[in-house]
Amino acid sequence: MEKFTTLTGTACPINQSNLNTDQILPARFLKWTRAMGFGKALFHDLRFDSEGQEKPGFPLNKPEWCDATIMVSARNFGCGSSREAAVYALYDFGVRCVIAPSFGDIFAGNAVQNGLLTATITDQEAAEIMESLAQTPELPVTVDLDQQAIRCGNRTYKFAIDPIRRMRLLNGWDDLALTENYRERVSVFKAEDQIRRPWAAPRQEG
Amino acid sequence: MNEPQTIIDKLWDAHEILRRDDGESLLWVDRHYVHEGSFHAFGKLAERRAEVAEPGLTFAVADHYVPTRGPRGNIANPELARMVRQLADNCARHGIKLFGLDDPRQGIVHVVGPEQGLTLPGLLIVCGDSHTSTHGALGAYAFGIGASEVAHVLMTQTIWQKKPKRMRVSVDGVLPPGISAKDIVLAIIASIGADGATGCAVEFAGSAIRALSMEGRLTLCNMSIEAGARCGVVAPDAATFAYLKGRPYSPSGAAFDQAVEDWSKLATDEDAAFDSEVALDAARIAPIVTWGTSPQDALPIDASAPDPTRESNPERAQYLREALDYMGIAPGKKLTEIAIDRVFIGSCTNARIEDLRAAAAVLVGRASKVPGLVSPGSTLVKRQAEDEGLDRIFHLAGLEWGESGCSMCVGINGDLVRPGERCASTTNRNFRGRQGPGARTHLMSPAMVAAAAVSGHLADVREILGSRKM
Numbered sequence: 052m053e054k055f056t057t058l059t060g061t062a063c064p065i066n067q068s069n070l071n072t073d074q075i076l077p078a079r080f081l082k083w084t085r086a087m088g089f090g091k092a093l094f095h096d097l098r099f100d101s102e103g104q105e106k107p108g109f110p111l112n113k114p115e116w117c118d119a120t121i122m123v124s125a126r127n128f129g130c131g132s133s134r135e136a137a138v139y140a141l142y143d144f145g146v147r148c149v150i151a152p153s154f155g156d157i158f159a160g161n162a163v164q165n166g167l168l169t170a171t172i173t174d175q176e177a178a179e180i181m182e183s184l185a186q187t188p189e190l191p192v193t194v195d196l197d198q199q200a201i202r203c204g205n206r207t208y209k210f211a212i213d214p215i216r217r218m219r220l221l222n223g224w225d226d227l228a229l230t231e232n233y234r235e236r237v238s239v240f241k242a243e244d245q246i247r248r249p250w251a252a253p254r255q256e257g
Numbered sequence: 258m259n260e261p262q263t264i265i266d267k268l269w270d271a272h273e274i275l276r277r278d279d280g281e282s283l284l285w286v287d288r289h290y291v292h293e294g295s296f297h298a299f300g301k302l303a304e305r306r307a308e309v310a311e312p313g314l315t316f317a318v319a320d321h322y323v324p325t326r327g328p329r330g331n332i333a334n335p336e337l338a339r340m341v342r343q344l345a346d347n348c349a350r351h352g353i354k355l356f357g358l359d360d361p362r363q364g365i366v367h368v369v370g371p372e373q374g375l376t377l378p379g380l381l382i383v384c385g386d387s388h389t390s391t392h393g394a395l396g397a398y399a400f401g402i403g404a405s406e407v408a409h410v411l412m413t414q415t416i417w418q419k420k421p422k423r424m425r426v427s428v429d430g431v432l433p434p435g436i437s438a439k440d441i442v443l444a445i446i447a448s449i450g451a452d453g454a455t456g457c458a459v460e461f462a463g464s465a466i467r468a469l470s471m472e473g474r475l476t477l478c479n480m481s482i483e484a485g486a487r488c489g490v491v492a493p494d495a496a497t498f499a500y501l502k503g504r505p506y507s508p509s510g511a512a513f514d515q516a517v518e519d520w521s522k523l524a525t526d527e528d529a530a531f532d533s534e535v536a537l538d539a540a541r542i543a544p545i546v547t548w549g550t551s552p553q554d555a556l557p558i559d560a561s562a563p564d565p566t567r568e569s570n571p572e573r574a575q576y577l578r579e580a581l582d583y584m585g586i587a588p589g590k591k592l593t594e595i596a597i598d599r600v601f602i603g604s605c606t607n608a609r610i611e612d613l614r615a616a617a618a619v620l621v622g623r624a625s626k627v628p629g630l631v632s633p634g635s636t637l638v639k640r641q642a643e644d645e646g647l648d649r650i651f652h653l654a655g656l657e658w659g660e661s662g663c664s665m666c667v668g669i670n671g672d673l674v675r676p677g678e679r680c681a682s683t684t685n686r687n688f689r690g691r692q693g694p695g696a697r698t699h700l701m702s703p704a705m706v707a708a709a710a711v712s713g714h715l716a717d718v719r720e721i722l723g724s725r726k727m
Contacts, residue, residue, distance in 0.1 A: 066572075067576075067579075068576060069451050069452075069550075069551045069553075071551075071686075071688050073686065073688040073689070073690060073691050074688065074689060074690075077690055077694070078667050078668060078669045078691075079668070079669060081294060081669060082322075082336060082339075082340055082669070084300075085297070085300075096689070096690045096694050101676065101694065101695070125572075126452060127451055127452040127455070127485065130451055130452065130485060131387065131482075131686060131688060132386075132387050132667075132686075133385060133386055133387040133389075133401040133402060133403055134294075134403075135297065135385075135403035135404035135405060136297070136404075138403070153452050153455055154455075155452075155455070155485065156455055156456060156485060156486075156487055157387055157400075157401050157402065157403060160402070160403060160406065161403035161404075161405065161406075164403065164405035164406070165405070178572070213419065214279060214280075215279050215280060215281045215419060218279065226405070226406075226409050226417060227305075227408075227409060227412060227413070229417070230283065230409065230413050230415060230417070233274070233275060233283060236274055236275050236283075237274055237283070237285075237413065237414075237415055240274040240285055241285065241414075244285060247271075248271070248379065248519065249512065249515065250377070250379075250508045250512055250513075250515060250516035250519065251287050251377070251379065251380060252313075252314075253288070253313070253314070253316075253375055253506045254374070254505070254506050254507065254508055254509060254512075
């Protein structure tokens with residue numbers, strides 16, 4: 052997994068709360084493979100009309116934000132379905148960081164698995180950043196994971212992230228490599244657990 | 258004497274293999290359910306040439322992409338056929354038990370798990386589906402995960418997690434007639450918000466929860482994710498044990514008795530501390546419907562849609578305007594005046610036998626004014642409903658009696674609500690486009706969907722059943 056340290060880029064504000072994973076990637080694209088590139092389906096039904104034409108009002112369709120690498124939104128971003136392809140869609144589009152007051156739990160977990168930073172700030176701060184971007188769309192935004200800071204114009208905001216997720220992103224750690232270190236502990240646990248909870252195994256089919 | 262523990266602590270401790278200094282724990286997974294959508298994870302295994310660590314603890318169900326209308330021996334749509342076949346191939350390749358399309362036990366994974374006795378109290382269960390929280394109804398610690406985590410569980414039978422905060426939602430008192438678990442959970446979500454339980458594991462407690470059937474508890478825990486919860490759990494009790502006794506995969510004989518003894522110890526100890534507590538009065542819960550585009554946009558059926566002009570917070574007003582606009586509802590409109598185009602009874606939330614009985618009780622002797630589909634939660638539920646004659650009631654009411662699968666809840670099998678159409682639905686998400694691009698979804702209980710069907714608009718089931726015993 053790619054490490055995340057700092058990022059400077061264009062930030063696109065999408066001022067909607069509860070922007071769920073069905074919006075980020077509608078379900079009909081879930082049968083796609085990663086090689087097909089989910090970026091073109093990102094926010095599909097918000098971005099395109101039923102004829103496949105871009106909706107001019109949607110922020111990502113504006114020329115100043117069409118190459119955004121940072122997204123700023125309102126609370127509960129990524130709630131709903133566990134589809135990891137919602138993260139693939141953001142990542143494949145080029146987004147590496149989402150800033151919002153809160154995130155769906157499963158989405159935030161999926162994000163860290165793919166090197167996408169979820170930076171948590173207050174409702175007030177999110178509104179402020181989105182307002183700044185509405186005023187000055189090209190305002191460069193810098194996200195510094197080590198310092199847990201967002202620089203937007205002349206303002207700096209501290210953001211929150213779970214320290215474990217922060218370390219994973221900074222180091223680009225891979226879950227499987229981590230778990231491999233504990234292979235012995237797992238097999239000891241399994242053996243002891245079978246004695247402790249004999250009923251936990253599924254009964255064999257009769 | 259040990260410190261008093263919540264059921265959440267007890268479940269967690271029983272599965273914690275180790276905890277690193279940074280606070281992240283490696284947990285043992287007792288059951289891993291997979292479905293057609295798990296193909297990304299199997300792909301990751303193939304890339305690494307890895308094997309499934311515990312195929313005997315992994316169970317697969319074809320549910321998301323299977324057709325639910327008409328015959329399905331041969332799936333006509335090649336893309337859907339490929340998705341279903343791909344699951345069968347991956348299961349065959351890795352020695353995983355599959356409840357496939359041709360299996361009489363096929364159904365929605367969150368219906369099949371409990372039904373088969375695969376889901377048990379005290380287990381840790383994961384699945385690449387957010388509604389895995391359903392299984393907490395039996396006293397399991399169950400949560401949805403993403404594809405990378407599915408791959409990790411396939412390869413190691415373990416998962417990294419940070420212990421969530423513990424929330425208790427207590428619902429005490431007696432539910433009024435006509436009120437179901439769906440109304441309880443929609444009331445909870447409306448009260449705490451769609452992110453009200455984010456970062457929390459939730460125990461549902463109180464006399465009204467204890468009084469729920471297993472079906473009701475499954476509905477309740479199913480939608481805990483719609484409040485943002487990591488998982489929802491109900492302490493196992495006599496009702497749980499009675500439900501599990503004799504199920505194909507649950508322990509039998511002396512092993513069952515031993516299990517019941519252990520399961521009985523899972524309940525939260527007296528004086529155990531939660532990080533947060535929420536309380537609701539069951540007697541005050543009315544039949545609830547959603548009016549907007551988030552499950553938190555839920556109101557009692559006798560209320561009116563919100564009016565943005567009466568909202569002082571400008572951002573909230575903007576949210577209301579956009580939601581009402583998408584839903585095609587005039588501000589302040591009485592909910593009972595909202596006409597519907599179709600109904601859907603199905604999904605992992607509300608397609609168990611009790612749900613079908615509740616809908617049939619309203620529909621019997623009446624005609625639906627709109628078309629609709631009834632998709633039973635599993636093929637076994639379908640057979641039981643047919644044995645009870647429920648299918649005839651749905652037929653006579655003018656509704657279509659379908660097959661089992663995720664169907665019109667998520668629409669990826671092609672069963673869609675058309676653009677602009679309004680659907681009264683027993684499902685779990687009223688997100689924009691959830692049931693199809695441009696579809697407008699109103700969530701409610703099975704009895705309330707049936708009431709809407711016979712009225713042609715959102716309706717209060719209590720009034721319709723007024724002349725009948727509920």
